[in-house]
Structures are given as structure tokens and as C-alpha cells.
Amino acid sequence: MSKNVPVVEFKQVGKTFISPDGTPHEAIRDVNFCVEDLDDEGEFIALLGPSGCGKSTILNLIAGLEPVHPATTGEVLVFGQPVHGPGPDRGMVFQSYSSFPCYNVLDNVAFGLKLQGVEKDEREERAMRWIKRVQLAGSEKKYPHQLSGGMRQRVAIARTLAIHPRIILMDEPFGALDRVTRWGMQDLLVELWREVEATVFLITHDIAEAVYLGDRVFIMSEGPGTIVEVVDVPAPSGDAATTQRTEAFSNLVHTVSQKFEKHIPQMGSA
Structure with a gap:
């Protein structure tokens, strides 16, 4: 480009x-x-x-x-x-906490990668990398209802960045x-x-x-x-x-x- x-x-x-x-x-x-x-x-x-x-x-x-x-x-x-x-x-982060309630943090962050057809092992590795970058390591198995508002927005940011939008x-x-x-x-x-x-x-x-x-x-x-x-x-x-x-x-x-x-x-x- x-x-x-x-x-x-x-x-x-x-x-x-x-x-x-x-x-x-x-x-x-x-x-x-x-x-x-x-x-x-x-x-x-x-x-x-x-x-x-x-x-x-x-x-x-x-x-x-x-x-x-x-x-x-x-x-x-x-x-x-x-x-x-x-x-x-293009990736979007909304005002409302937009995590999927039935998915844990790892699956939420990996969701966009799954839609792109990324294989399970690779998407979980990439998702974990961003979970660590937003300081949520150790919370990857938790569900949205177990997280504070700030933590849920970190999940949303990680999910957006995981797909590498421009x-x-x-x-x-x-x-x-x-x-x-x-x-x-x-x-x-x-x-x-x-x-x-x-x-x-x-x-x-x-x-x-x-x-x-x-x-x-x-x-x-x-x-x-x-x-x-x-x-x-x-x-x-x-x-x-x-x-x-x-x-x-x-x-x-x-x-x-x-x-x-x-x-x-x-x-x-x-």
C-alpha cells in the first residue's frame, strides 16, 4: 500500500x-x-x-x-x-462490555481469529500473547461475569488487536x-x-x-x-x-x- x-x-x-x-x-x-x-x-x-x-x-x-x-x-x-x-x-471496541458471556477470556480473545479460519493451536497462542499484553495472564479461563469493568474492556481490546487491524x-x-x-x-x-x-x-x-x-x-x-x-x-x-x-x-x-x-x-x- x-x-x-x-x-x-x-x-x-x-x-x-x-x-x-x-x-x-x-x-x-x-x-x-x-x-x-x-x-x-x-x-x-x-x-x-x-x-x-x-x-x-x-x-x-x-x-x-x-x-x-x-x-x-x-x-x-x-x-x-x-x-x-x-x-x-478494521477492528472496533464498543462502549458496552461486548464480550460473549458463554466464552471464557481465551475464547473471547481468539474469536476473531476463529472467524478468520486460524487453526486452534495458533489462535490460542496468539490470543494468549495479547492476553498477556493487556495484563490478564492468569484470567484466561475466567468468564466475563467474573471480571471487573476494566478487565472486560481489556478483553475487548485484546480481541481487537489479535486480528492485527490497520x-x-x-x-x-x-x-x-x-x-x-x-x-x-x-x-x-x-x-x-x-x-x-x-x-x-x-x-x-x-x-x-x-x-x-x-x-x-x-x-x-x-x-x-x-x-x-x-x-x-x-x-x-x-x-x-x-x-x-x-x-x-x-x-x-x-x-x-x-x-x-x-x-x-x-x-x-x-
Whole structure:
């Protein structure tokens, strides 16, 4: 794949849903952005905006997931090609704990590999490698109901990374976690992202999380959503707990908050 081909490109993309009574609902309108294929690393994009502005719609269009896919207007390109449906080059981590309750951790993480036809011994070996990377070694025989929320999200991340996607799509994966657990998950995500060199799209309502994780923050308007501002963010110099307590980081969050409030004034600092 040529390095000149963008990883993801939206060209004047819009999506309108039709309700059961026939009423149209425009979720996003005229969304334009380009994420380049960088040398030796992927870019981390944080999508920030109010509820209902179409952030999840954008992720689902990249993923090629129905009924959001296809776009009503415009073009959605992944590695220069129109999206026709889901593919192994894209993996998704949802806000809800999406593990299969009847499978243990090992089988959950190996599930995508099984769908790809990987033989049992190899898929279990690869799954165990990622279970260890997300710090769940010793829990591979446990079932989701035996795990904490943070542990279940580690399972979801391991399952996604096990298939080696080029693009990782994350829909508020840490939204239900307490602050300390969330910081730990943010650090783990940064470590794994640097290792796999994938491009990441992360939806969040948390401005501090967007600033800490993102290379760029895409600020979206209220629905029908569009990208109204893109903010470049410097890479953090320390772990989440340390960095997010510093004055410099607080100032940066305040700057992004002001930009957010400029476009969505009624949201205040939420």
C-alpha cells in the first residue's frame, strides 16, 4: 500500500436515517477529513462532541456496519477504496462490555481469529500473547461475569488487536470506568497503540481524555454533526495520572474546552 494513500478519507459525507414513520433524520452533514498513513506509526484521532452529533455514525461508516453504512451522500474511503462493508483491516471496541458471556477470556480473545479460519493451536497462542499484553495472564479461563469493568474492556481490546487491524475504532470504551481505572486504561492503550502502529479513532465526551490520547482532536457541532474545528495536540510527556494533574495539561484542556464551547456554547464546560 502506497504511503501516499490516506488511511481514511471522508469527502462531503452525509447520513440521513429514515424513521419507521417515514420521517428523515439527518445525523451528519458535509463531513470532510483526511487521515494520512504516517511512517512507522498511526495517527490517534479523538472525536469530541455533544451527544447525538453523529460521532458513532462516523465510526460505523468507517467500519462499514449496517444500518449506518452506506453513507447517504459523499464518499467514505479506506486506504483509497470505497467502503463496501466490514473488513479485517478494521477492528472496533464498543462502549458496552461486548464480550460473549458463554466464552471464557481465551475464547473471547481468539474469536476473531476463529472467524478468520486460524487453526486452534495458533489462535490460542496468539490470543494468549495479547492476553498477556493487556495484563490478564492468569484470567484466561475466567468468564466475563467474573471480571471487573476494566478487565472486560481489556478483553475487548485484546480481541481487537489479535486480528492485527490497520484501523482501530473505539466508541467511548472507558466511559463507564472510574477515574483511576480510566487512567490505567489510557496508559495501556497508548502503549499498545505505539506497538501495533495502527490508526485509532476514539469517541469520547471527556475533553481531558481527548487531549491526553489524541494527536488531533476533531470537534463536532450539534446534529446534524459536522467537523467544525481540528486541534493539534502535543504528545504527553508522562503517564495519565501524572500528566493530567499538571498545570500545563490543565491549561491545554482549558484551551480545547474554550474551542469546544465556542461551537457548542450551551454545553458549557461539560
